[in-house]
Amino acid sequence: xxxxxxxxxxxxxxxxxxxxxxxxxxxxxxxxxxxxxxxxxxxxxxxxxxxxxxxxxxxxxxxxxxxxxxxxxxxxxxxxxxxxxxxx
Numbered sequence: 560x561x562x563x564x565x566x567x568x569x570x571x572x573x574x575x576x577x578x579x580x581x582x583x584x585x586x587x588x589x590x591x592x593x594x595x596x597x598x599x600x601x602x603x604x605x606x607x608x609x610x611x612x613x614x615x616x617x618x619x620x621x622x623x624x625x626x627x628x629x630x631x632x633x634x635x636x637x638x639x640x641x642x643x644x645x646x647x
Contacts, residue, residue, distance in 0.1 A: 562597040568613075575609070584617040592645045602638040604631050614641040 566587055570580055588599050603610045605624060615621075619641040627635040 562595065563600065564591055564596055564598075565600045565602070566591075567601065568610075580610075580613045581616045584613055588617065588643060597645050599643050601641045602628060603641065604629055605637045605639055611639065611641075617643070618647060619643045620647075 566584065568580055568583060574580075584601075591599055599619075601614055601619065602625065603614065611621075620643065622640045622642055624637050624639050626637050629636050629638045
């Protein structure tokens with residue numbers, strides 16, 4: 560079994576700004592930890608402040624920037640790596 564996983568999320572515009580993403584992330588992380596996962600990671604395109612806030616509210620730690628790891632609008636972009644460990 561994998562003990563490190565990556566999560567991702569996307570919301571339709573009408574659902575944004577209401578805490579939906581934060582609650583969904585918290586629920587997914589709790590489920591993963593209950594199933595034996597040790598670490599959950601998420602990559603956020605640099606400049607996507609709303610998504611960064613979701614992860615910060617859910618207790619994730621900003622680790623650093625990974626260069627060219629995501630595709631956005633047809634090009635490679637940098638992403639900030641966030642993580643949360645089971646014992647945090």
